[in-house]
Amino acid sequence: MTKGRDLPSYIHRRKRDGVLLFRKRYGGRIVEFRLETQFPEGAEIPFALHQERERLLNGPAPVRGGKDxxxxxxxxxxxxxxxxxxxxxxxxxxxxxxxxxxxxxxxxxxxxxxxxxxxxxxxxxxxxxxxxxxxxxxxxxxxxxxxxxIGLLTKAEENPAKGLKSLKYEKKDREPWPDTKVAAFRKTYPYGTRERTLFELCLGTGQRIGDVLKMQWGHIEGDEIRVTQDKTGKPLYLPMTPHLSASLAATERRGLFILTKDMSKTKRPGQWEYRGASDAMRAARDAIGAQAYDLHALRYTAAVELLLAGCDDDQIAAVTGQSARMVQHYTRHVRQRVRAREAQSRRG
The missing domain is CATH 1.10.150 (DNA polymerase; domain 1)
Incomplete structure (x- = not known):
């Protein structure tokens, strides 16, 4: 094994296979192990090697592989x-x-x-x-x-991260999409675009984004779409809204799933993944000035639309699949405004 003039101190290249090793004495014991950063002999030393070396020199003694x-x-x-x-x-x-x-x-x-x-x-x-x-x-x-x-911490050794008190912060409540933003989205993204199909599926069914992305053409039965919620396992049969029906009618069938990957970037029409859908919707929200309203807020919007249409909590829950408590949570702000208006109208 040779150190080589081109290598920083404590870094060695093994003769037989050219593998780079870190080697240093800790408390009378020499520790040696393979580095994560590897590059061929004669090549320029990558900055990552210097970073890894500094981290090892300044940190505790490294542990042999398998026990770290x-x-x-x-x-x-x-x-x-x-x-x-x-x-x-x-x-x-x-x-x-x-x-x-x-x-x-x-x-x-x-x-x-x-x-x-x-x-x-x-x-x-x-x-x-x-x-x-x-x-x-x-x-x-x-x-x-x-x-x-797996025995790398004994029963007597505490999990150092367990039970640590969470940092407090002001949690911002989600708000349903305003009617003006819903109208702006529909005007900007016509039927047939993936953004519009995703939007109408979220709003029309009131389901979580993960469940929407898993929806398949085979789940459509007449004027209903069949959903099994991933989080609860609850099966739902949801009649489609006019906007959702029109959106699906204009959506090209490219595979098993209703929402598929960008076909300009792949030959396989697989399921549109959460990251891609989230990025696309973030760009769409930026385009219409709806940055404050995310995909999950459409689930709130669906519950609020049902409430304002005169539905009771059981009817709202039949669509969203939520508990009565969650229905009230999702609609609490609008519910207060509706009740306040009713109360004020009775004043002389």
Whole structure:
């Protein structure tokens, strides 16, 4: 094994296969392991190698592969409890797991202490938001709990992220789309566009975006569309609104799913994924000045439209599949205004 003049200190290239290794003495013991950053001999040293080296030099002693947090995450992804998560939940976790692999992957679980987690949580809140920091901390708690499950934290060693108090923040209530924004969207995106089909499916059925994206042409039976809610498992048969019927009639059938991927970018008409749909709708909202109203707010809008049409809570729940408590939550602001107007009209 040779160090090579072109390599930074503590970095070595193994003669037999050219693999780059980090090698350093920690407390009288030499630790050596394969680096994540690899490049061929003679090539320019990538900046990522310097970053990885600095991280290793300034952090605790690295842990041999198989007993570090990166190994915990690999093991967790292979478990039935991870595979059985709802797809949206897995996608949410995967927004954070690669971060932990990159930043904490070289550490042993027992090297992470509670004061570290608190410091990280506060830094995440400063960089992003309190909501983001709270969620990332919960995902870290799941990783550390799995470390206990596979024996890399003993029963006596606490999960340093478990039970950590969430940061408080002012939660902004969603508001239903105003009639003016609904009209602006319909004017800007005609029938036949994916944006319009997605919009009318969300508004016309009052379902969550994940359930809407899973809808198939085969789920349409006459003037109804059949839905099985992913979150509750509840089956629903929903008569279509005139706008939804017209939108579906103008939508080209490209495959099994009603909403498919952009055919200019792929030859396979698969299901339109959440990320692509969310990005497209964000651009559409920007175009009509509806940035304050997201896709999920259309579920609120559907409940409010039903309320203003004179439907009672049971009828609204029959469409949205919500509990009575959630129906009241989604319609509470409009409900107050309607009742206040009725009350005021009775005053002399």
């Amino acid at each position: 947090i990166a190994a915990v995450i690999r093991a967790y992804r292979a478990t039935p409890k991870y595979r059985d998560l709802k797809r949206r939940t897995r996608d949410d976790y995967e927004k954070h797991l690669p971060y932990f692999e990159d930043k904490l992957g070289h550490l042993a679980p027992r090297q992470v202490e509670r004061h570290h987690v608190i410091k990280w949580r506060d830094a995440w809140a400063d960089a992003k938001s309190a909501h983001f920091a709270n969620y990332r901390t919960r995902v870290l708690s799941i990783v550390m709990e799995h470390a206990k499950d």
